[in-house]
Amino acid sequence: MGRKRTKSGKIRLAEVAEHAGVSPITASRFFRNPEALSVAKRARVESAAKELGYVPNLAARALASHRTEVIGVLIPSLTNNVFSDVLRGIYDASEGNRYSIQLSNTRYSILQEEKLLRLFLAQKPAGLIVTGIDQTAESHAMLEAADCPIMQIMEIGPNPVDMMIGFSHYDAARAAIAHLFEQGHRRIGFLGARMDPRVQRRLDGYQAAMKDAGLFDQRLIVATATPTSVTLGGALFTDLLAKSPDIDSVFCANDDLALGVLFECRRREIAIPEQIAIIGFNDLEFMASAVPTLTSVRTNRYEMGRMAATMLIDAIEGRRPEQPVLDLGFKVIERQSSPARRSDSRPGASGAGAANKMVALPSSHD
Amino acid sequence: MGRKRTKSGKIRLAEVAEHAGVSPITASRFFRNPEALSVAKRARVESAAKELGYVPNLAARALASHRTEVIGVLIPSLTNNVFSDVLRGIYDASEGNRYSIQLSNTRYSILQEEKLLRLFLAQKPAGLIVTGIDQTAESHAMLEAADCPIMQIMEIGPNPVDMMIGFSHYDAARAAIAHLFEQGHRRIGFLGARMDPRVQRRLDGYQAAMKDAGLFDQRLIVATATPTSVTLGGALFTDLLAKSPDIDSVFCANDDLALGVLFECRRREIAIPEQIAIIGFNDLEFMASAVPTLTSVRTNRYEMGRMAATMLIDAIEGRRPEQPVLDLGFKVIERQSSPARRSDSRPGASGAGAANKMVALPSSHD
DNA sequence: GTCGTTGGTGGTAGCGCTGTCAACGTTCCT
DNA sequence: AGGAACGTTGACAGCGCTACCACCAACGAC
Incomplete structure (x- = not known):
């Protein structure tokens, strides 16, 4: 019969308030807007809550506050x-x-x-x-x-x-194609899986770039609604080769597909980048580690x-x-799968307008 | 003035009850335990709720029901x-x-x-x-x-x-090593990253298997607390080669590491599986697609x-x-990176007791 | 000195729902 | 026929918290 409590023995806000010698509403305010309390009461409520091991009831809070x-x-x-x-x-x-x-x-x-x-x-x-x-x-x-x-x-x-x-997935895709153009590629294939809206916009960017260059050809495109996977990358690439045996490069709408293409090329003994150049999308970690290392469009996901x-x-x-x-922009990360062919081109970032579009980030606020 | 409501215009359980001509508590029961209602009232509440577009307030429910x-x-x-x-x-x-x-x-x-x-x-x-x-x-x-x-x-x-x-991660690791033993491998390296408890137990299994065979050697183990990645796989493998140039195979505590090892072997022109056999862990999708395809221990994660x-x-x-x-067991999936060497060994699943330990699953209950 | 203003505090009245228990009608057993 | 047992329903009293408004002291402006 010591302290007053609910049957469950749970510490409620009321107990904290009583312990601190303030009204429940003042204790409540402490948790929501401590600045509104006087320094003295703030300290009292704080220590009372700590001492009692108070844990607020979120359901009650939600119910009362909407x-x-x-x-x-x-x-x-x-x-x-x-x-x-x-x-x-x-x-x-x-x-x-x-x-x-x-x-x-x-x-x-x-x-x-x-x-x-x-x-x-x-x-x-x-x-x-x-x-x-x-x-x-x-x-x-x-x-x-x-x-x-x-x-x-x-x-x-x-x-x-x-x-x-x-x-902009559209701009990012255009930048990827611009990069391949720069390396002298003309018969650029497109591989896409899942074809969700963002992949669709990458395809749109690819098509626009190819059309602008007068190089568009429907047979260069292989797209499926199937969820992406490395294995699928190999399969789609196989389809692409069947439709267009004369391709000189492939733009993969994501990196899993690119890795699949890499393996399929190994299987077929197609030399990368000599016979086929590859560019992926997202720049997942493994892209820098593959043999050859794979070019990709880096996106700032984290x-x-x-x-x-x-x-x-x-x-x-x-x-x-x-x-x-x-x-947040994107950036074409050029690697061995699509190296600069012309010695006169600047190293690293390409000159294409959108290709190196990294927006400065506001500093984190804490 | 029309229907009775709270100021916000929100439909509450009380409104549904009124609309259905039952008490609030009966309406409440409809949502928690419909079988307790008579068929007639059940239907009345159901249609009232649907008609009014009732959405229960979870906070209130949580508060009242604890x-x-x-x-x-x-x-x-x-x-x-x-x-x-x-x-x-x-x-x-x-x-x-x-x-x-x-x-x-x-x-x-x-x-x-x-x-x-x-x-x-x-x-x-x-x-x-x-x-x-x-x-x-x-x-x-x-x-x-x-x-x-x-x-x-x-x-x-x-x-x-x-x-x-x-x-059992321990058993799974033992099964992986048993598989390599069967192929005639003796100098089996271990690569581990992150070293969380489960990876640690895989290492334990590896060590036990090696000790039992009289083949244990501390220099065969490369483990780091660093989070895993494909790139790390290559780096750890490099370390392993420096410590033990005479290894004939590697057990990677996960598949990312295995992929990194694959690429590192490519870089160093080490033939898989002729010079080094590889086995991974988890059997991620890409393992079946790599060149060569990579052996792994399949786990039933989904x-x-x-x-x-x-x-x-x-x-x-x-x-x-x-x-x-x-x-839920596991299963060694044998692929090109560690093929059976002896023509007299049974194909597919190995004979080792734990190696093919797939437990039958109870059927899904819906 | 009166008035408004501000910062700090408390009282009251719910938020929307469910636990508990009582009460009812119906069925079934002896 | 009497009673127990069951299935079904409802009244009541909160769950623990906060919104809202009222209040009080302290302060400066006039």
Whole structure:
């Protein structure tokens, strides 16, 4: 019969307040807005909470405040390495603060995305991170109507719902093709898997570049809705060779495909880059390690996730970014699979306008 | 003035009940335990809910019931492909039911794990999935005391907190070495990165196998705490060659390292498998596609995640498994990087006891 | 000295739902 | 026929916290 408690023995805010000699509401304020308290009470509540081992009840808080401290994240895939880097950035940025991440995967279906969005929104999240800019009209309307900050990631486009962080897959693909043009390649194949909107835009960039150069040929394109894999890269390359035996290079819409092409070339004893040059997309870690090392378009995935979560949290807490749309750019990383052929060309970064488009990042705020 | 509502215009359970002509509590029961209602009322509530577009308030539910419908998942890494497969299984299994997944990563730190565990437990999760069996004493105590089902995944061990699903990394490593022995290899190197508990147990298995055969040599082992990567595989292999130039084969504690070794061999013009045989671990997709194709120990990661979530949900809902510890086994997949040398050996699965230890899976319950 | 203003504090009244228990009608058993 | 047992329903009282508003002291402006 010592201290007053609920039957469960759980420490509630009321116990902390009593222990600190303040009213419950003052104790409550301590956790939400400590600056509003006098220094003396702040210290008293703090030590009382620590002493009692108080753990706030999030459900009660959510119920009373009509808000949660959950950041919802919708990504299309958990398998794809690309997203794991982004996720790592998001989790890193959300660590150490009050927000918790709730992750769902849409499996590349915008209908599934719409469903999950509805689910998330019903929980009144503090903020939302969604992948891409191709939501259904319904989803878009829900996002517009949501009373929390929204971050769209992975690419940038004309009509941000709220904030946006990514890069132009179209420009990146054009830069990749420009790089191959520079090396003197003309019969450039395209290999694409999954063909989600971002891969589609890479294809668009490829087509535009080829058409501009008067080199477009439908037979150079092999694209499938099948999920990507290294094995698939070999298979698609085989298809490409059958359609267009005279190709001199391949642009792979992602690095797994590029690795598959590398192995398929080994199998067929096709010399890289002498007979076929290869360029991938994303610049995953293994690209620098392969034999020969593989050229790729580097994208800033970790940074994208980290910045997205950081900006989102800032926005949730009222610190709106001066610039809601951030282009993180990309960079063609030239390696042995597509080396400069002409000795007069500058080494390293190519001269093509967009090819070296690294945007300076605002410094991290902590 | 029309229907009675809260100021926000939100549909609450009370509105649904009124619309259906039942009491709020009956409506509540409809969502938790429909079988308890008479067929007539069930239908009335159902249509009322649908008509009004009712969305339950999870915070209120959690507050009143002292429970949530969150399944907490603690994994060491988001980058590692191994976990992304497991996660995919978990998400797949949790789809379509009421539970939502809350993911956190411990970054391979058991102290961080303990901290996160405390955080999760405070939220009264419906269930918890944790990685491995090497929790701190404190963590273990918390898990034991938790009033929700607990699932430990990735490996199996002697003292399950509750349920457990995985396989023996020790046995799997022994099977890998047994396979190399069968091909006549004697100077077998070991390459390990990160050296988390599971990799450590693979090393233990390697050492035991080598000692049993009288072939153990400390100079055959190269292990580092550095996170794994393909590039690292090449570097570790370089170290190994410097320490033991006479090796005839390498057991890589994961497939990224194996791929790095493959490339390093290419660079050094070492013939695989003639000069060096390679065996990896996990059997990631690219292993079957490499040139030469790479032998590996297949582990059932997706299945592990799917089964873990399925069994956990069953346990949450009172359907306790007859068998709380499930060994999903492994299988040595023999490929070109370590082909059978003796024509008299049986093809495919080796004869070694543990080498082909695939446990039959209980059929999925839906 | 009065008035407004500010910073700090507390009281009241819920947030939307469910646990508990009581009560009812119906069926089945003896 | 009486009673137990069951299935179904409802009333009530919170769960633990915060929004809202009221209040009080301290201060400066006039």
